[in-house]
Amino acid sequence: MPEEDNILLRGLEAFAELGYDHASARELARRLGVSHNFINDRYGSKAAFWRAVVDHALGVQLARLPQADPSLDDAEQLRQIVTAFYHAAAGTPMMGRIFVNEFSSDTERLDYLYERYIAPTLQLMVPCIDRLVASGRMAPIPMHVLFFAVIPPVSGMVEVPLARRLGRPEVTSPQQQAATAEALAGLVVNGLLATASGSHLRA
CATH class of the missing domain: 1.10.357.10 (Tetracycline Repressor, domain 2)
Structure with missing residues (x-):
């Protein structure tokens, strides 16, 4: 699985299990196996990462x-x-x-x-x-x-x-x-x- 797909899948698992508010940046980084600053550096914010996770999960399905x-x-x-x-x-x-x-x-x-x-x-x-x-x-x-x-x-x-x-x-x-x-x-x-x-x- 490509790295980006794997990251977004793990993000989906984390948000599904914890909910948005309880999925802290630190916990997300731990589950993704990345540095604490990774989400902000790659996506800009936790909210933007959540949107990327949703788009990855639903975009193909909607099409x-x-x-x-x-x-x-x-x-x-x-x-x-x-x-x-x-x-x-x-x-x-x-x-x-x-x-x-x-x-x-x-x-x-x-x-x-x-x-x-x-x-x-x-x-x-x-x-x-x-x-x-x-x-x-x-x-x-x-x-x-x-x-x-x-x-x-x-x-x-x-x-x-x-x-x-x-x-x-x-x-x-x-x-x-x-x-x-x-x-x-x-x-x-x-x-x-x-x-x-x-x-x-x-x-």
Whole structure:
């Protein structure tokens, strides 16, 4: 593994385990196996290092999310986007812990996650959701309700100790992960489509 990739991976592990505030420059340097001044010299600050860690973990995953395909039915397109998101979550489970840490605090880091990764992911879904709503196949759903309908099931992909207690095999193959992502996406999208037969959701 290239040195830079190894440094960013160790940084991801440290931030996931300790949280941003408890990951001191000294502790980060110890875990990275570098000098105390390395992070400031290489990245400029701990905050800039955190952003580099996040970009390294999520940038490729975001690029792999499917783009709009007008040949697909809107429900199928939504299912593909959600499935791809769950695959990405399974590939970066430590980011799940970082998201949990950051979602509860109103910080510049949350702004960064929202603007760079959360909003672009949601925007992939919005056009097909708008068409599904317009055609009566889905009830109007506020964005914050939609977000928390789609995101929490990621726990099924990344919360391994709990999943094992619930019956997940000790060792999961890529095929098993793919099947889990498909099943979760099916449950979520089918549930969203089912809202069309009930009352509209308002926040």
